[in-house]
Amino acid sequence: MKQLGLIVNPMAGIGGKVGLKGSDGEEIRKLAFSLGAKQEAPDKVIRALKRMAEAGHDVHIITCPGKMGEDEAKAAGYDPEIIDGIATEITSADDTKKAAEILMERGVDLLMFAGGDGTARDVCSVIGTDIPAVGIPAGVKIHSGVYGASPIHAGEAADMYLFGGGSMQLREMEVMDIDEDEFRKDRVSARLYGYMKVPFERRLLQSAKAGSSMSERATIQSIASDVISNMQPDEYYFIGPGSTTRGIMEMLDLPATLLGVDVVKNRQLIKADANESDLLGLLRGEAEGKTHVIVTVIGGQGYIFGRGNQQFSAEVLQLAGYKNITVIATESKMIGLDGKPLLVDTGDEQVNQDLCGYRMVITAQGKRMVYKVSC
DSSP: OEEEEEEEOTTTTTTTTTTOSOOOSHHHHHHHHHTTOOOOHHHHHHHHHHHHHHTTOOEEEEEBSGGGBHHHHHHTTOOOEEOSSOOSSSOOHHHHHHHHHHHHHTTOSEEEEEEOHHHHHHHHHHHTTSSOEEEEEOSSOOOOSSBBSSHHHHHHHHHHHHHSTTOSOEEEEEEEEEOHHHHTTTOOOEEEEEEEEEEOOTTTBOOOOOOOOGGGHHHHHHHHHHHHHTOOTTOEEEEOSSHHHHHHHHHTTOOOOTTSEEEEETTEEEEEEEOHHHHHHHHTTTTTTOEEEEEEOOTTTOEEESSSOTTSOHHHHHHHOGGGEEEEOOHHHHHTTTTOOEEEOOSOHHHHHHHOEEEEEEEETTEEEEEEEEO
8 A cells, every 4th residue: 555644834824814925933923823814734735635535546644643634634534644753732843854754764655745945945854855755835935846736736746646657757856945034024035955856747746936037127117017007096906926016116116015915006005015804904995896906927837826925815816806817927937937827826726716717918018918827
């Protein structure tokens, strides 16, 4: 019987919707909960495991106690084996590393873990390229290439590797992480920490994040000019994170939150670095029926929702209206996707499906590209 090791970071992603841009550190976690954050990683793990269960293959799951794996495995219909010596209440990076060490010693056929770049870094520091692994995306920031494109895709990749008769090859993928303190100051400092061997199928895995080049500056200004020329009086514009969207704020001569959501009305800044609660308050109040969401594409990955902009939750997008979503990206960034679709991972499967299809992307002043959106 195939053995699947499972490690869950239940705190992963709790800072996203409340605008904290990460979840590393006890103080940040306390602040996130005080702002109304909820643990969403467990639900994502359950979706991944249920995708595996649907395939009907017999797999033995070895995992950690409580929310670090046991609860999720049981919720998905499995009867997991629980390892000893791991915390059951307040968990830490040390627990993740210890679990990875135990599961590697147990000789699991595949290690599945849930979290963000910090979790991937912790796992990588123990297993390196010694055993195959795949991540369930649950963090705020995910620059690493070791994660499934969505929780369901991660589950599918795991099943294909374990029961595909050797048809799925392993590829060494990079583990990246950034300094969260610098990240919250709108400065991105990413480092390569290592590699892990991951079951590779292009459509199932997300790519590592690619940065923007300075040569795109003129194009970004052209895109900003297009967006601003179409802004309507007394309507609200929720402008998402990214260097491309920052061009809009710069052209309006407004301060921009590079890694947050800013709200603009009548070309004035109404709310800087808004979290999900701020956006919902506006959508249910003064901005009801007159809101536009403006997002850009994550270079190399193709995500428009679910990576670094969790403030745009499924509920926010539903209230804003799908027809009021504007996607902007430079042509070179779109070409860099090499034909891969744009991706959405809002945490709500129905909303993901509603967003799928084809969407117009503004690539320069007066220029549009029709591009496929998948989930």
